[in-house]
Amino acid sequence: MTVLPRVLAGVPATGAASLGDHVAAYGPRPVLDAHARRELVATVEQAGLRGRGGAGFPAAVKMYAVLRSGGEPIVVANGAEGEPASAKDRLLLAAVPHLVLDGAALAAEAIGAREAIVVVPDEDEIIDAVRAAIAERATARIDRVGLQVAAAPAATYLVGQETALIQYLAGGPAVPTASLHRPTERGLRRRPTLVQNVETLAHLALLARHGAGWFRLVGTAEEPGSALVTVSGDVAAPGVYEIALGTSAAAVIASAGGDVRRCRAVLMGGYFGAWIDRRLAAGLAVDDHDLRRHGAMLGTGVMVVLGTEACPVAETSRVVRYLADQSAGQCGPCSNGLPAISDAIDRLAGGIPYQGVGEDLERWCRIVRHRGACRHPDGVATFVSSALSVFAAEFADHARSGRCDACAAPPVLPIPHAVGAR
Numbered sequence: 001m002t003v004l005p006r007v008l009a010g011v012p013a014t015g016a017a018s019l020g021d022h023v024a025a026y027g028p029r030p031v032l033d034a035h036a037r038r039e040l041v042a043t044v045e046q047a048g049l050r051g052r053g054g055a056g057f058p059a060a061v062k063m064y065a066v067l068r069s070g071g072e073p074i075v076v077a078n079g080a081e082g083e084p085a086s087a088k089d090r091l092l093l094a095a096v097p098h099l100v101l102d103g104a105a106l107a108a109e110a111i112g113a114r115e116a117i118v119v120v121p122d123e124d125e126i127i128d129a130v131r132a133a134i135a136e137r138a139t140a141r142i143d144r145v146g147l148q149v150a151a152a153p154a155a156t157y158l159v160g161q162e163t164a165l166i167q168y169l170a171g172g173p174a175v176p177t178a179s180l181h182r183p184t185e186r187g188l189r190r191r192p193t194l195v196q197n198v199e200t201l202a203h204l205a206l207l208a209r210h211g212a213g214w215f216r217l218v219g220t221a222e223e224p225g226s227a228l229v230t231v232s233g234d235v236a237a238p239g240v241y242e243i244a245l246g247t248s249a250a251a252v253i254a255s256a257g258g259d260v261r262r263c264r265a266v267l268m269g270g271y272f273g274a275w276i277d278r279r280l281a282a283g284l285a286v287d288d289h290d291l292r293r294h295g296a297m298l299g300t301g302v303m304v305v306l307g308t309e310a311c312p313v314a315e316t317s318r319v320v321r322y323l324a325d326q327s328a329g330q331c332g333p334c335s336n337g338l339p340a341i342s343d344a345i346d347r348l349a350g351g352i353p354y355q356g357v358g359e360d361l362e363r364w365c366r367i368v369r370h371r372g373a374c375r376h377p378d379g380v381a382t383f384v385s386s387a388l389s390v391f392a393a394e395f396a397d398h399a400r401s402g403r404c405d406a407c408a409a410p411p412v413l414p415i416p417h418a419v420g421a422r
């Protein structure tokens, strides 16, 4: 299996793949003896697998950290998918739950955990698919670890942040916590906790079958493998695509029926990501090496193509209001900075001219960075700064003359129902 799709190879036309379908598509789950358990972490390291939940952190580094911590570890498979423009984790959980469960069980065995909790959005179709898959596996007795499912509140941006998730699973509120200890040292129930995105675990499940060399057959030397991207906006066929890392953004957008040359800009990486001007996007590769040069990251793999009929100021104002409302308000940048940033952009989007708004916003973005207990304010600042730079003309126009004709266009960037706008 050297070509794509890899993780999406077993996605059925409708519903969830049964255990039989899963084995037919991907092959059986490897059985690990003591030697193979140790080897699996080394294989993940050699493969260069990085997390697909947002930060792109090397999976093996976290696995080694848990192994070093001693004690009785636990695995949390993070499928909360709080990013509104992302659909990849829901697709994996709803369509190929056994692949995620293989990954969770194999990761647990590799680090000596006896338990793995799969966190899913609180949506019936997904909960049912994962529960049914766990029941099938229990009947077939294919796992040595206990697998459980836990529902996280849907349409909530912060719940997927790892400390928020751990606190929520422990019965507390779904807001990030500041702790002296990393989850890999002391997390859920004070045990070393491996929190890994469900897509990361799906790749791990295939790596355990085919090895590091196979994993590296696609992607780049620095960023090997494939990744799931959710393409939406001004494209004919929005959806989740599996791409080799390093594929050109123009080709990914074209495969979704869009044309990067005709759009206004592309949002890369999600609501913590960055807008990229269409001229730059046309020559961009989808990997962190290239994206970082433009202040963006692969993040959750979100790519939103903004067409020329949309108003970037109105789009930015809706997303920033949503993100500001989602903050837990526990730290200064979230209780003071994000509301101020959001109010200023709302003012422009509402047609109230505001001279000097660019300088105010840039200053506030600088102030909120690195000051919160989690990266929420940093993500908002990255999103806003990129909007100010890519849409400088549109922001200046709104600051001078108020609303534009495109302000009334339907929203492109999705905002979950819980807070209104869609």
Ligand SMILES: Cc1cc2nc3c(=O)[nH]c(=O)nc-3n(C[C@H](O)[C@H](O)[C@H](O)COP(=O)(O)O)c2cc1C
Binding pocket: 050, 051, 052, 053, 054, 055, 056, 057, 059, 078, 079, 080, 081, 082, 083, 157, 158, 159, 160, 161, 162, 163, 195, 196, 197, 198, 200, 201, 374, 375, 376
């Ligand atoms: C505000 C915020 C929200 C996040 N939401 C998610 C999420 O919904 N799903 C996810 O897998 N990771 C999310 N993350 C990243 C997690 O904290 C964590 O890094 C990730 O689950 C680790 O898995 P990975 O290394 O496999 O990517 C979020 C991070 C932040 C700062």
Ligand code: SF4
Binding pocket: 158, 175, 176, 177, 327, 328, 329, 330, 331, 332, 333, 334, 335, 371, 372, 373, 374, 375, 376, 377
């Ligand atoms: S920075 Fe914001 S979102 Fe993060 S913990 Fe503090 S208040 Fe909560």
